[in-house]
Amino acid sequence: MTQTLELVATTRIERTAARRKIDLRPAVFLAPFVVLVALFTYWPLIQLVYLSLFKLNRSGPDRFIGADNFLGVLDNAQFHDAAYNSLIYIFLSIPFKVFLPIPLAVFIWTMGAKLGNFYKAALFLPTLLSFVVVSIVWIWMLNPVMGLFQSVIGPLGLQMPSLLSDVASAIYVIIGVGAWKLIGFNILLYLAGLSAISRDYVEAMRLDGAGDWVVLRRLIVPLLSPTILFVAISTVVFTIQQVFTPIDVMTQGGPLNSTTNLFYLVYQYMFESFNVGYSAAGALLIFLLLGLIIAAKMIWFEKLVHYS
Amino acid sequence: MSKFLLSAVILASSILSAPVNAADPVTINFWHYQNSNREVLTQTIKEFEAANPGVKVQELFKDLTNLATEIQAARMVGRAPDVAQVLARLTIGMVETSNPVPLERGPDKGAFLANVASNFLATGAYKGSTYAVPHSFGTPVVYINRDLFRAAGLDPDKPPRTWQELREQGLQIKQKTGKHAMFVSNGGRDVGPQQMLVNAGANMLSEDFSRATFATPDAIAAMQLWQDMAVVDKSVAVFTERENYSLFMAGQIGMMVTSIASFQGAQRSAKGVFDMGVAHYPTWGEKPRRVPNSGASLMIFSEAPQRRDAAFRFLAYMMKPEVTNRWAVQSGYLPIAPGAKNADIVRAYVAEELRWGVAVAQMDDLVSTARWPGTRVVEIQIVLENMVSALWQGKGRAATLVPAAEKEITRLIAAGAN
Amino acid sequence: MATIHFSQVCKTFGEVTAVDRLDLTIADGEFTVFVGPSGCGKTTSLRMLAGLDEVTSGRIFIDERDVTHEQPKARDMAMVFQNYALYPHMTVAENIGFALKLRRLGRAEVAEQVSRAAEMLDIAHLLQRRPKELSGGQRQRVAVCRAIVRNPKVFLFDEPLSNLDPQLRTSARGEIRALQRRLGVTSVYVTHDQIEAMTMADRIVIMRDGKVQQIGTPVEIFERPANTFVAGFIGNPPxxxxxxxxxxxxxxxxxxxxxxxxxxxxxxxxxxxxxxxxxxxxxxxxxxxxxxxxxxxxxxxxxxxxxxxxxxxxxxxxxxxxxxxxxxxxxxxxxxxxxxxxxxxxxxxxxxx
Incomplete structure (x- = not known):
């Protein structure tokens, strides 16, 4: 008897579920966004894979050439320098762009409101400036003959070194300018994260006997870790976007390939050589490289992040 | 009734014949990168249209760095411009990818090409046909800061004739005034070194475009001279291109080696700052001067026959000596017609502006710029650019670096062959 | 083991006077309660004693030593915060043992002291939990445990019971007072609840608008209020x-x-x-x-x-x-x-x- 009842009950539920109407409204609201993303992000990505594996032909079918484009990119005379520089750029940027803003943000956090606002505005200003403008101004500040720094140290009998024309230092100038530009923005992100930390914790730790360094290391950094992860990822993304402009304006990849990188290489393939296959292959390589970096970051960091 | 019938017939026939009415103007697209000389260009176009009512020319400004790529992309989708201004050194690449029309195939069977001096026309020749005519050519000259010369105890009216003299005078400028004596514009990566190598008697490429051939003893010596000036004399300014140019304009460098195409801009910037002169590109010892051109040519890409004919008409007009001479005088580019040196308008302007006259006087010394074949042109250019950078920075001697660059470029030509 | 002396201590924030000439001596082992309505200056006085706020004028002495300008960590005081301020990313054991770790005690010794203190407060079974897994009452005990494990000269309490429900409050205040009596540590306790003041204090300091209204034992305050405010403040109904x-x-x-x-x-x-x-x-x-x-x-x-x-x-x-x-x-x-x-x-x- 009970079994029959159960059977009746389940079939009734199933029928009711089938008759219940599916609510289409979320789909309708999401549709435009999904369409845009599909059209401008995912479709080009698929095309990219296609373009990297085929040779375009105006007067006939495209020819499948497999890994030829990839080999061509790897064979590029500047490829090794470009790949090496890309890694240097990303990994050296991180300490300056991700870690340096932490103590700066903490410093501003402990100031009063007025002074804090002044510093926030002053440090954020470079982020708002156009990178082209920033690059040109920095060229002129660093110029060893007429630049701002030379005019200050010249009377003291010192000579500004040729930082942008020297193979050893050019890339660090680019990294430095990029960092200078982004630090203010990351400070604001950290300040947002800090605002969620109750001052009680800091006071409790001070009474426990902690000095500034201990408070930073054992309290602020752990509680800030979700923000740090976010800043790390967004910094890598921003850095990639920014990595073209200063080089195009300041050094065009030189001197002696010391500032070229994978992104600049793809640009050159596409816009200076119109080599679609190579640039697609190069772009795909960059995509994979970044994917690896971010995956590694997420796996490694997730263990350390504390979500309260 | 008959009036009505007549008008109806006329109306009907005009409607029916509209598509094939040959009196309708054909509009052709002209892509160029002339920013500062745009008005002169549009003026010329208006005159052409007035003389040729059947053709309308739609001129479109495009950024120089992307122009060649845009043409190739447009060609890919069947929307190539009819006439376009293409950097001379990219001619072969264009021929290989974008199907330009051989200029002997026009209605006049290439007769209008006689209006271009033969050494100029050579830059557009490839595998037996001519694909490009010169439009905005430059030749390298030496801009000098006459005030700085005088301050160094040199006579600005006696600028260096040879590169060896330039080195000596440069050293004197450096020692007497403490300022840098010279910078060489790279002209877009490889133009600067090319000019020096060719002037020293080398050819960049073999006749069949398969090998680089510039590592001759004289060429190596020329490069070594540059290195010695930079490393031993320390008289060469080796900052970024942008900085070098601005430093010269600020009176901080004695000489600027770059195309005459920069003349008008430089003249404006130097006014009130220093007294600017122009001197010939120095010769290599007693060898005659031999300098590759810089700048761009015009090519035709039209596919439809009607538009092609219209494009040819436009090009023929642009190549008329009176048009090219006037364009040269107004823009500062080189005149290209045979015997242009003696044309009245050119002579008059040379008399007025002696400095520009220096470039005109170098017309006969002009040879074609190297036109790199294959798909790896940018890499080739970077090899040359890096070779010069390495020399300036003292990272190896010319005897090693120049042959190495030649070998690498030969490899890249082969690797990029289709 | 500590005596505390406030000598004409004042605190101003710009134009506002938060504490006006607080003058008070607290004997060793005494349990003193600061009580008054919000904004009366009691918490500010506590924070000045802890070193968390700067003293505008006047001096504070602990055991005859002038600590007015000393850092909090130098004053050897432990504080129980109103919101407990337990470090959210550490376990209960790590929270309690943190100060000991900072003093570079060995791991074994820290563990021993932590478990002993935890036993005293009956939270030994919670040592591996995180603060967010605890109830309000448990967190309060952990906060108190963290304070006592350090063996400080002075205990400071900043309204530690106000976040508990009423029944818990009654039992907790008894426990706190009993614990303090057992340990004999000088304590300063801040509350707005006059019942807590009356039941727990050895002496009460009643404040209003920054000024001390009366200092005395609960009996004195109750039987001889110094002014109408004190009279109306103590006692329920007033x-x-x-x-x-x-x-x-x-x-x-x-x-x-x-x-x-x-x-x-x-x-x-x-x-x-x-x-x-x-x-x-x-x-x-x-x-x-x-x-x-x-x-x-x-x-x-x-x-x-x-x-x-x-x-x-x-x-x-x-x-x-x-x-x-x-x-x-x-x-x-x-x-x-x-x-x-x-x-x-x-x-x-x-x-x-």
């Missing part, structure tokens, strides 16, 4: 304070009150001292307007003209609403205050029966 003139013709009251200027005097009577008598035998008549039952007793609200008076009587003795009653009180439970300054006037008057 003392009735009425203008003397409202109680009726002076002649009807005690002859000893006859000499007092009625318009300048306020009279204070605690609700528990008010009793009901027949109208004919009373000097003061009132009409009952409200009765609240609170268990065995009732709070009777009565109106004397425009003034209200509350009496607290056992239920059987309560009148009915709207009844007109006579009020009486013992003579030695009358408090007199100056009407303009609020200050207590002279001794209690003893009215002849």
């Amino acid at each position: 003392m009735n304070i009425l203008p003397l003139a409202a109680l009726g013709k002076a002649a009807g009251l005690s002859p000893q009150l006859a000499g007092v200027d009625q318009s300048e005097t306020m009279i204070g009577i605690r609700p528990e001292h008010v009793s009901f008598v027949s109208v004919s035998s009373a000097a003061t008549i009132a009409r009952v307007v409200q009765i609240e039952m609170i268990g065995t007793e009732c709070l009777v609200h009565a109106e004397i003209g425009a003034e209200r008076i509350i009496a607290r009587v056992v239920r059987p003795l309560a009148p009915r609403i709207d009844e007109t009653v006579g009020l009486a009180w013992p003579d030695d439970e009358i408090h007199l205050f100056d009407a303009s300054s609020g200050r207590r006037m002279g001794q209690n008057l003893r009215l002849s029966a």
Whole structure:
């Protein structure tokens, strides 16, 4: 008897579920966004894979050439320098762009409101400036003959070194300018994260006997870790976007390939050589490289992040 | 009734014949990168249209760095411009990818090409046909800061004739005034070194475009001279291109080696700052001067026959000596017609502006710029650019670096062959 | 083991004076409670003692040592915060042992001291949990445990019970006081709850608007409030304070009150001292307007003209609403205050029966 009842009950539920109407409204609201993303992000990505594996032909079918484009990119005379520089750029940027803003943000956090606002505005200003403008101004500040720094140290009998024309230092100038530009923005992100930390914790730790360094290391950094992860990822993304402009304006990849990188290489393939296959292959390589970096970051960091 | 019938017939026939009415103007697209000389260009176009009512020319400004790529992309989708201004050194690449029309195939069977001096026309020749005519050519000259010369105890009216003299005078400028004596514009990566190598008697490429051939003893010596000036004399300014140019304009460098195409801009910037002169590109010892051109040519890409004919008409007009001479005088580019040196308008302007006259006087010394074949042109250019950078920075001697660059470029030509 | 001395301590924030000339000596082992309404300066005083806020003027001494400008970590004090401030990313054991770790004690020793302190507070089973997994009461114990494990000179409590529910509060305050007595550590406790003050303190410091109103033992405060504010603050329901003139013709009251200027005097009577008598035998008549039952007793609200008076009587003795009653009180439970300054006037008057 009970079994029959159960059977009746389940079939009734199933029928009711089938008759219940599916609510289409979320789909309708999401549709435009999904369409845009599909059209401008995912479709080009698929095309990219296609373009990297085929040779375009105006007067006939495209020819499948497999890994030829990839080999061509790897064979590029500047490829090794470009790949090496890309890694240097990303990994050296991180300490300056991700870690340096932490103590700066903490410093501003402990100031009063007025002074804090002044510093926030002053440090954020470079982020708002156009990178082209920033690059040109920095060229002129660093110029060893007429630049701002030379005019200050010249009377003291010192000579500004040729930082942008020297193979050893050019890339660090680019990294430095990029960092200078982004630090203010990351400070604001950290300040947002800090605002969620109750001052009680800091006071409790001070009474426990902690000095500034201990408070930073054992309290602020752990509680800030979700923000740090976010800043790390967004910094890598921003850095990639920014990595073209200063080089195009300041050094065009030189001197002696010391500032070229994978992104600049793809640009050159596409816009200076119109080599679609190579640039697609190069772009795909960059995509994979970044994917690896971010995956590694997420796996490694997730263990350390504390979500309260 | 008959009036009505007549008008109806006329109306009907005009409607029916509209598509094939040959009196309708054909509009052709002209892509160029002339920013500062745009008005002169549009003026010329208006005159052409007035003389040729059947053709309308739609001129479109495009950024120089992307122009060649845009043409190739447009060609890919069947929307190539009819006439376009293409950097001379990219001619072969264009021929290989974008199907330009051989200029002997026009209605006049290439007769209008006689209006271009033969050494100029050579830059557009490839595998037996001519694909490009010169439009905005430059030749390298030496801009000098006459005030700085005088301050160094040199006579600005006696600028260096040879590169060896330039080195000596440069050293004197450096020692007497403490300022840098010279910078060489790279002209877009490889133009600067090319000019020096060719002037020293080398050819960049073999006749069949398969090998680089510039590592001759004289060429190596020329490069070594540059290195010695930079490393031993320390008289060469080796900052970024942008900085070098601005430093010269600020009176901080004695000489600027770059195309005459920069003349008008430089003249404006130097006014009130220093007294600017122009001197010939120095010769290599007693060898005659031999300098590759810089700048761009015009090519035709039209596919439809009607538009092609219209494009040819436009090009023929642009190549008329009176048009090219006037364009040269107004823009500062080189005149290209045979015997242009003696044309009245050119002579008059040379008399007025002696400095520009220096470039005109170098017309006969002009040879074609190297036109790199294959798909790896940018890499080739970077090899040359890096070779010069390495020399300036003292990272190896010319005897090693120049042959190495030649070998690498030969490899890249082969690797990029289709 | 520490004595504390506040010497003319002041704290101003710009134009606002938060603490005005606090002068107080706390003996070793004493449990002192700062009490008062919000904004009275009690928390600020505690924070100045801890070193978390700067002293504007005056000095603070611990064991004769001037610590006015010393860092918090140098003062050897432990504090229990209102919100407990347990480090959210550490376990309970790590929270408790943190200060010991900072002192570079060995891991074994830290663990031992932590477990001993945890036993004392009955939270040994929670040591591996994180604060967010604990209930309010458990967190409060952890906060207290963190304070005691350090063996500091002084305990500071910043309203530690205000986030607990009432039943928990009652048991917790007993435990805290018992613990403190056992350990014998000088303690300063801040609260806005006068019951906590009365039940826990050795001495109470009542503050209002930055000024100290009275310092004394609970009994002193209760039996001899220094002004109308203290009188009205301590005791639940608060003392009735009425203008003397409202109680009726002076002649009807005690002859000893006859000499007092009625318009300048306020009279204070605690609700528990008010009793009901027949109208004919009373000097003061009132009409009952409200009765609240609170268990065995009732709070009777009565109106004397425009003034209200509350009496607290056992239920059987309560009148009915709207009844007109006579009020009486013992003579030695009358408090007199100056009407303009609020200050207590002279001794209690003893009215002849």
